[in-house]
Amino acid sequence: MIKMAQFHHIKFLYEVEGLSQRQIAQKLGISRNTVSKYLKQNEAPTTIHRQKNYHGKEYSDETKRVLPIIDQWLEGDLKRWGKQRHTAARIYRRLVDEYNFKGSESNIRKVVAKRKKKLQEVFIPLDFQLGHQFQFDWGEADIILQGRTQRIYLFCMQLSASRMRFVRAYLHEKQEAFLDGFVHAFEFFGGVPTEGVFDNLKTAVVKILQGRDRLEQDAFLALQAHYLFKAEFCNIRSGNEKGRVEGTVGYVRRNASVPLPDVQSLEELNAYLLDWCLREAEEKTVPFTKETVAQMWAKEKEYLHPYPSSLVLRVVVSIRNVCDH
Incomplete structure (x- = not known):
């Protein structure tokens, strides 16, 4: 396997x-x-499915029947708040109530303990494999620009697997800034993930269709064609599906923008933000691993689609010229 x-x-x-x-x-x-x-x-195949070797004595047919259910619940718990996860007792009660389980609670306690330990040691969420996905969102913050308070807009992108962040500041959220941010982000990351998760941004979406289908802006489609990634969109009013990147927006605002950065230009601010992202990556660890974000990012680079080898013609300008014609 x-x-x-x-x-x-x-x-x-x-x-x-x-x-x-x-x-x-x-x-x-x-x-x-x-x-x-x-x-x-x-x-x-998830880690659980790849490692169906339940060591020790053979389980009863009744226990084997509910093992996939237990695995599913425990894997789901890893994406939830730690104080609101299944206990062994709760799993046993649900099995009895929902699946008419006839086995003993003590046996279920042993199974749950063994499965939790294995998950904590080796589990990598299926949705966030190396090089597969990034998440994007805009945020806002105030800075001191040339002695005056200025509201700026933060282009925030995060690789879902390694948790590596990229943040860049703009004076607006218009399409020029939106497209330019991708050029800088992919150059910084050292490659392009397979897909990106977005909210229903006007700079990306012309019309919301049925379900998750969207009529996308021509310029955004051209950007995807150039970098070879696929956009996935959150359900309406479900921006929380992006999860980590929305957390990044707030985290950046609280940690990189307090006190208010005092700069003379956006170039100075963006140099500061880039350095902040790199320092954070050296200090923070990836959940369920002992590796820092920087170490996991180094691994993830090997799975990213190669950054276009030709000199990028400031994709923002070239794409807009194509669309204008």
Whole structure:
């Protein structure tokens, strides 16, 4: 069974870089049949599914019946507030009430303890594999610019797996700033993730269609075509689906903008913000790991789609010129 990161790499090479199954097999040193098998899967195997080896004595058929349910609940807990997760007693009660479980509570306690330990040691959320996703949002903050208080707009992007942040300040949230921010962000990150998660920004969306479908701005579509990433949009009034990046907006405002930065130019402010992101990355660790954000970011770079090799023609200008014509 391949590892989660390798599964993503197979998908990435096939869907983004356009390699054939034979080329992927040669590049990764695995069989063509293995490549074919995992390309047919719509979802990667979770850590739980990859490690179905429940050590020790064989479980009863009744316990085996509810193991997938327990695994699902415990994996879901990792994305929730720590004080509002399942206890072993609560899991047992739910199994009895909802699934007519006939086994003992003591046995469920042992199973839950073993599964929690394994998850804490090796679990990486499926939604946030290295190089797969970034999240974006705008924020606002006040600064002192040339001696006067000025409201500025923060372009905030975060890699979902490594938690690496990029923040850049603008005087407005217009499309020019929106597109320019991506040029600088991808250059800073050292590559491009496969997809990005967005709110329903007017600079990106012309019209909200049914479900998650959107009619996107031509300039934004051109940006995606240039950098080869796919935009995913939150449900209406569900901006909280972006989770981490909205937390980043508030965190930046409270930590990088208090007291108010006193600068002479936006260039000075952006140099400060970039340095702040790098220092934070050296000091903060990634949840469920012992690695710093900077260390995980170094690994994630290997999974990012290559930054366009040709000199970027200030994509903001070239894209707008194409759209204007």
